Amino acid sequence: MTALTRDDFLALDAADELAPFREQFVLPDDVIYMDGNSLGVLPRTAAARVQDVVTREWGQDLIKSWNSADWINLPQRVGALIAGLIGTDAANVVAADSTSINLYKLAAAALRMQAPRRKIITELGNFPTDLYVLQGLAEYLDVELVAVPRDQILDVVDEDTALVSLTHVHYKTGVMFDMPSVTKAVQAKGALMLWDLCHSAGALPVRLEDCNADMAIGCGYKYLNGGPGAPAFLYVAARHQAAVQPPLSGWMGHARPFDFTDVYTPAAGITRNLCGTPGVIAMSILEESLKIFAKVDLSLLRKKSQHMGQQFMQLIEQECATYGFTIVSPWDNDMRGSQVSLGHDEGYAIMQALIARGLIGDFRAPEVLRFGLTPLYLRYQDLWDAVAILRDVMESGVWNQEDYKRRSAVT
Numbered sequence: 353m354t355a356l357t358r359d360d361f362l363a364l365d366a367a368d369e370l371a372p373f374r375e376q377f378v379l380p381d382d383v384i385y386m387d388g389n390s391l392g393v394l395p396r397t398a399a400a401r402v403q404d405v406v407t408r409e410w411g412q413d414l415i416k417s418w419n420s421a422d423w424i425n426l427p428q429r430v431g432a433l434i435a436g437l438i439g440t441d442a443a444n445v446v447a448a449d450s451t452s453i454n455l456y457k458l459a460a461a462a463l464r465m466q467a468p469r470r471k472i473i474t475e476l477g478n479f480p481t482d483l484y485v486l487q488g489l490a491e492y493l494d495v496e497l498v499a500v501p502r503d504q505i506l507d508v509v510d511e512d513t514a515l516v517s518l519t520h521v522h523y524k525t526g527v528m529f530d531m532p533s534v535t536k537a538v539q540a541k542g543a544l545m546l547w548d549l550c551h552s553a554g555a556l557p558v559r560l561e562d563c564n565a566d567m568a569i570g571c572g573y574k575y576l577n578g579g580p581g582a583p584a585f586l587y588v589a590a591r592h593q594a595a596v597q598p599p600l601s602g603w604m605g606h607a608r609p610f611d612f613t614d615v616y617t618p619a620a621g622i623t624r625n626l627c628g629t630p631g632v633i634a635m636s637i638l639e640e641s642l643k644i645f646a647k648v649d650l651s652l653l654r655k656k657s658q659h660m661g662q663q664f665m666q667l668i669e670q671e672c673a674t675y676g677f678t679i680v681s682p683w684d685n686d687m688r689g690s691q692v693s694l695g696h697d698e699g700y701a702i703m704q705a706l707i708a709r710g711l712i713g714d715f716r717a718p719e720v721l722r723f724g725l726t727p728l729y730l731r732y733q734d735l736w737d738a739v740a741i742l743r744d745v746m747e748s749g750v751w752n753q754e755d756y757k758r759r760s761a762v763t
């Protein structure tokens with residue numbers, strides 16, 4: 353194989369149909385941002401939107417804005433924009449709460465729908481909040497949670513299984529489940545299938561309807577660029593919506609919240625999954641970002657992301673072969689999400705040294721350096737420059753300093 357050069361990467365940028373989207377985001381100088389899978393960057397129009405929401409809609413129009421600015425329908429409006437990214441209709445998605453809370457709500461509803469089945473199955477090593485929420489729920493409802501390695505999941509689904517809850521793209525390794533075949537196998541045993549799309553929505557085309565998925569959840573602050581702590585979303589297949597009995601039966605999920613009746617009557621459709629008042633400012637930012645996605649061809653996005661992954665891994669092998677890294681993410685494009693993860697025993701210190709040099713990724717204990725590929729604003733030349741920084745940090749040994757070994761609260 354001929355060696356890759358920086359000119360190859362510049363040529364790829366010049367031919368990149370998605371390149372103009374970079375202008376829609378704020379990117380600080382002297383930073384290569386490969387952490388959009390943890391916290392996406394700021395959409396260029398977001399600050400003006402916040403300014404307008406705060407000064408005019410709130411400051412001047414005050415409570416009238418619930419109607420005049422349609423604040424009340426933000427969860428459905430934002431949900432409709434997300435629906436297009438995950439392969440379903442507007443009527444099946446709402447933006448609300450956090451991913452953790454949405455998981456609790458849907459998993460609890462699924463257990464109720466599936467009684468007397470009393471088992472939940474998930475992956476050992478799933479994202480911790482998924483495990484913790486399901487552990488808490490299982491204890492609370494006195495049902496059984498079974499967490500097994502990914503290759504054993506389908507073997508343990510049985511006639512007592514109410515729900516299988518999996519993360520589509522693994523947060524640490526980037527390995528993907530085959531959503532259609534897993535969903536089909538789970539449903540063949542009479543269980544419901546819930547997908548966590550935190551590392552999928554906005555990163556690759558998701559086809560929930562084509563896969564016949566039952567439920568899904570996901571977050572707004574990673575690939576969707578909704579800002580720190582952005583609202584999350586949830587999906588329930590149309591065929592199940594009337595059967596969902598919300599465990600958090602708040603007034604925003606009521607059929608007629610402004611009748612102020614004493615008795616809870618769930619709204620028809622997906623709206624019953626709302627609980628309390630939406631965070632208007634945060635939802636407005638997420639809506640702003642999603643307007644950009646409405647113009648994106650997701651198949652092009654996926655193609656660029658897969659190509660970037662290949663190029664990045666190839667460059668690491670070319671430039672950093674002697675520094676003890678293992679490539680943790682799969683080489684197979686169809687099995688990898690939109691990230692590349694490297695393993696290294698000194699991963700934490702190395703990542704801190706990279707961040708000090710302007711290459712921002714993140715570290716996932718115990719040994720993974722994680723690099724997010726966000727094709728709307730990451731350039732091929734950034735991949736070249738990122739690997740040059742990595743090689744330099746390793747070659748000089750600059751990572752090996754006490755400062756870089758001291759752990760911060762957030763890694």
Ligand SMILES: Cc1ncc(COP(=O)(O)O)c(C=O)c1O
Binds near residue numbers: 451479548551584
């Ligand atoms: C797969 C997955 N699920 C859930 C979460 C986080 O959930 P929350 O937004 O409730 O903190 C993350 C965050 O990184 C994640 O990677």
